[in-house]
Amino acid sequence: MEDGARTLSAAEVAALSSRQRRELLALIHVTNARDRGEEAGRMSLQDVLSADAATLSRRRRRALVVTVLATVLLIPWTFYLGIRLPEVHLSRGWDTTWVGFDILLTIFLGLTAFFAWRRRFLLVVSASGAGALLIADAWFDVTTAGRKDQMWSLLSALLIELPLAAFLLTISVMFTLRVGRAVLALRRAAIEALPPADSELGVVVDSPLPAEEDVS
Structure with missing residues (x-):
């Protein structure tokens, strides 16, 4: 423990309301992100949830560029084949083609x-x-x-x-x-x-915690 801080015991966690427990989990997630040095400790749970969205957005843009380019190039190629290909063509490996x-x-x-x-x-x-x-x-x-x-x-x-x-x-x-x-x-x-701006969690975490024997 540092600076006189103490940890929550199992009894103290059990005494928290369900809302306070959810907010505590969110705070722990943000604290772990800060400890890993992600974005200089400014990463919130919402930032974590949207991180994959940014990756998906980049992949979506790449897929868009590739598919649009392929579509544009395929249009003249299709016209070219319509003009150049014969109506009747004898092909080898016809059975292998269909079996495969x-x-x-x-x-x-x-x-x-x-x-x-x-x-x-x-x-x-x-x-x-x-x-x-x-x-x-x-x-x-x-x-x-x-x-x-x-x-x-x-x-x-x-x-x-x-x-x-x-x-x-x-x-x-x-x-x-x-x-x-x-x-x-x-x-x-x-x-x-996510903890709201007026969350009660600050009162729970920042205030001195009761002694072990005072928690029912």
């Missing part, structure tokens, strides 16, 4: 089932990937089918692949929104637990 594609789709569907069973957030990634692959599968099935297979490919796309893709993408979006709402609720609850 179906293996990849099977892996994503299996991962989606596994993450759903284990209740993992990675369900969002696998479900989104599987949904995108199913849409691509439907598109290439219809556009590359021969005359004899066109009707079957179209029915397969409309009745199986596209509905399943919509189901998986909906799961991904709904799960993301639900987790986002939960995180925001936890963040809001933590911020609300």
Whole structure:
């Protein structure tokens, strides 16, 4: 102990109100941040909660730049392919292409089932990937089918692949929104637990504490 300060005993902590305990925890968090030298001791609990938000903001800006640039470059490239590519093209490894594609789709569907069973957030990634692959599968099935297979490919796309893709993408979006709402609720609850300016905690901490035998 330094400068005549004393620590709170278990009985003294038990004597605090629930609000005072929450404020005490917030004060301890801020004190630990100061002891680690973070921002010269000026970091509050709200600053800690918003630290990840700053990192996410930087990543969001990078993702925005990359995706906008890729979109802009892909537009002229698509027009170029529309002009230069032949309507009919004989390709090697046709069977390997489709078998490999179906293996990849099977892996994503299996991962989606596994993450759903284990209740993992990675369900969002696998479900989104599987949904995108199913849409691509439907598109290439219809556009590359021969005359004899066109009707079957179209029915397969409309009745199986596209509905399943919509189901998986909906799961991904709904799960993301639900987790986002939960995180925001936890963040809001933590911020609300910050000591207010007129907190009673200052009276509890700064005032001389009663002796051990005086605390019931």
